[in-house]
Amino acid sequence: MNESQAYCPRCKKVAAFVKTAKTSKCQVCGFEYQLSEPPRLNEAAHSTAGAIGSLVIKIFGGILIGILALAGIVALLAGIAFVGCIVASKGKF
Numbered sequence: 001m002n003e004s005q006a007y008c009p010r011c012k013k014v015a016a017f018v019k020t021a022k023t024s025k026c027q028v029c030g031f032e033y034q035l036s037e038p039p040r041l042n043e044a045a046h047s048t049a050g051a052i053g054s055l056v057i058k059i060f061g062g063i064l065i066g067i068l069a070l071a072g073i074v075a076l077l078a079g080i081a082f083v084g085c086i087v088a089s090k091g092k093f
């Protein structure tokens with residue numbers, strides 16, 4: 001038995017539903033509705049979404065690391081340029 005709690009539109013309350021391959025049936029009044037997608041297809045879609053999600057996280061992680069590395073390089077170059085300017089100005093005066 002694959003039971004789950006769901007809102008029943010006929011009972012107007014949350015009741016235990018028994019899920020079969022294609023339908024879900026209310027245990028209280030017997031209201032039955034078609035499941036939009038078979039569970040297998042649902043699982044496949046979910047795993048694909050998870051794979052895309054992890055890929056997006058990896059891409060964003062890579063971008064974030066790239067930005068941080070770039071910011072570090074820019075800060076370093078700015079520091080060198082700043083020190084260079086001080087040295088150059090001291091040399092003039």
Ligand SMILES: [Zn+2]
Nearest residue numbers: 008011026029
């Ligand atoms: Zn019901």
